[in-house]
Amino acid sequence: MDKLSTNRRQILRSAAMLGLIGSVPRIAFAQGAATDKRFVFILQRGAADGLSLLAPVGDPDFVRQRGALAESAAEPGAEAAAYAADRAATGAPIATTIGGSMFRLHSALTHMAALYGARQARFQHAVATRYRDRSHFDGQNLIEGGGARPYAHNDGWMNRLAALLPASEASALAITQAVPLILRGSAPVSSYAPTRLPQASDDLLRRVGALYADDAMLHPLWEEAMQTRAMAGDLGGQMGRNGAQLGELAAALMAGADGARIVMLESGGWDTHSGQQARLNAQLRGLDALVAALHRGLGDAWRDTLVIIATEFGRTVAVNGTGGTDHGTGALTILLGGNLAGGGSVTGDWPGLGNGALYQGRDLMPTAALETLISDALSSHYDIDSARLSARLFPTD
Numbered sequence: 001m002d003k004l005s006t007n008r009r010q011i012l013r014s015a016a017m018l019g020l021i022g023s024v025p026r027i028a029f030a031q032g033a034a035t036d037k038r039f040v041f042i043l044q045r046g047a048a049d050g051l052s053l054l055a056p057v058g059d060p061d062f063v064r065q066r067g068a069l070a071e072s073a074a075e076p077g078a079e080a081a082a083y084a085a086d087r088a089a090t091g092a093p094i095a096t097t098i099g100g101s102m103f104r105l106h107s108a109l110t111h112m113a114a115l116y117g118a119r120q121a122r123f124q125h126a127v128a129t130r131y132r133d134r135s136h137f138d139g140q141n142l143i144e145g146g147g148a149r150p151y152a153h154n155d156g157w158m159n160r161l162a163a164l165l166p167a168s169e170a171s172a173l174a175i176t177q178a179v180p181l182i183l184r185g186s187a188p189v190s191s192y193a194p195t196r197l198p199q200a201s202d203d204l205l206r207r208v209g210a211l212y213a214d215d216a217m218l219h220p221l222w223e224e225a226m227q228t229r230a231m232a233g234d235l236g237g238q239m240g241r242n243g244a245q246l247g248e249l250a251a252a253l254m255a256g257a258d259g260a261r262i263v264m265l266e267s268g269g270w271d272t273h274s275g276q277q278a279r280l281n282a283q284l285r286g287l288d289a290l291v292a293a294l295h296r297g298l299g300d301a302w303r304d305t306l307v308i309i310a311t312e313f314g315r316t317v318a319v320n321g322t323g324g325t326d327h328g329t330g331a332l333t334i335l336l337g338g339n340l341a342g343g344g345s346v347t348g349d350w351p352g353l354g355n356g357a358l359y360q361g362r363d364l365m366p367t368a369a370l371e372t373l374i375s376d377a378l379s380s381h382y383d384i385d386s387a388r389l390s391a392r393l394f395p396t397d
Helices: 003-017 062-066 068-074 078-090 110-117 136-145 157-164 202-211 218-236 243-254 276-304 370-382 386-393
Strands: 038-044 103-105 121-128 172-174 189-191 262-267 305-311 331-337 345-347
Touching (some): 038 136, 121 370, 157 262, 262 276, 370 386
Parallel strands (some): 121 345
C-alpha cells in the first residue's frame, strides 16, 4: 500500500471523528508543471456486448445468429434518425453506418458517431486480453493488472504508465470510491468520489483546516483536498452518477495546470443476461453522454487527449432464452481523441460469425490483443517506443 493512500486514510479517519467523512473529497494530487497530454481509460465492468454497440450488419451470418437483436440493429432507430436530420441540416457528416456498409453504430451513440465523422473515433472489434475464461472477477483483475494471468500482479498498468512519464504528465486519478487495481502501485495516485451526504459549510471546513494548520503531514493533504473541492465545483457535491455529470466532473478535475492527467473511470451494468435491448439503450445513452460531456468540458485540451473504452471480455454471439447474451470472449474497444491516429475507421481483422469461425462454437473469435492495442495507442500519444511500453505495461511473466 502506497504512503499516499495511507495518509489519505488517516485524514479521512480524522475527518470522520468530526462528522465530515461525506464532505471531504478523497484526493491529493501529485503536483507537476502544466502539460497538454491527457489520458482517460473507461472500464465497462460486466462485459459489454460489442456486437450490439457496433453491429456487423454486413456479415451474412449476423441476422441468423442474432435473431431479434439483429433486427433492432438493421435499421437506424428514432434517435439516429433525429441525429442524421440534425447533421444534414448543418452540413456535418453523418456517421451511423461506418466501415463502408459493414457496421452500424448503435443509435444511442450519437456523439460518438459525430466524433467518428470528425475522424476523432476509432473502433476495433474482436479484441481480447490474454484471459480466455469467463469470470468477471478474474477478467477484471487481468484487464487491470495487465499480466499474463489473473492475480499475477498487485499493481496496475495505468500506475506503471504513470511511473514512465514526466511528472508534468503523471498526476493520476480514479473517480471511484477507492483506488482500483489498475492504478495501484509505486507511482502516487488519488481517488475522488462525490459525496452523497449534505455538503459541509465553508465555515466548518475552515475550522477543520485550522485544526490541521500545525500538522506537517495532514495540513498539505487537507489543502490539496480543498483545492480539488474547488476544482470540482458544484459537481463535487450531492450529484447523481449519470453519464453527463460524471463526464463533466472528470473534465473539471482534468482542467488547468494542476488538473489530473491520467484518469480512470468506471461504467457498470454491462452484464446483460436478460432484456438486453432495453438495458443497452439506457447504458449506451449514459456512455455517450459521458463522452460528450468530457469532450465539451475539456475544450481545447481535447486535441491532446486520448480516451480508451474497453471491457473485460465480450458476450456470446447467440441470444439466450431471456433476450440477453451470456459471457463471451471477443469484444469491442473504442478509441477517441482530438488527434487520434487512425480516427474515422473501423480497424482489425473481422473473423466472421459463421459457426465454424466462432471461438469454442459460441463467441466472437478474438483476432487482436487488447494489450497491444493499448500499447500502440499510448505509444503514439506519448511518443514512447511501443515495444518498451508494452513490455513495461503488460509483462508476460
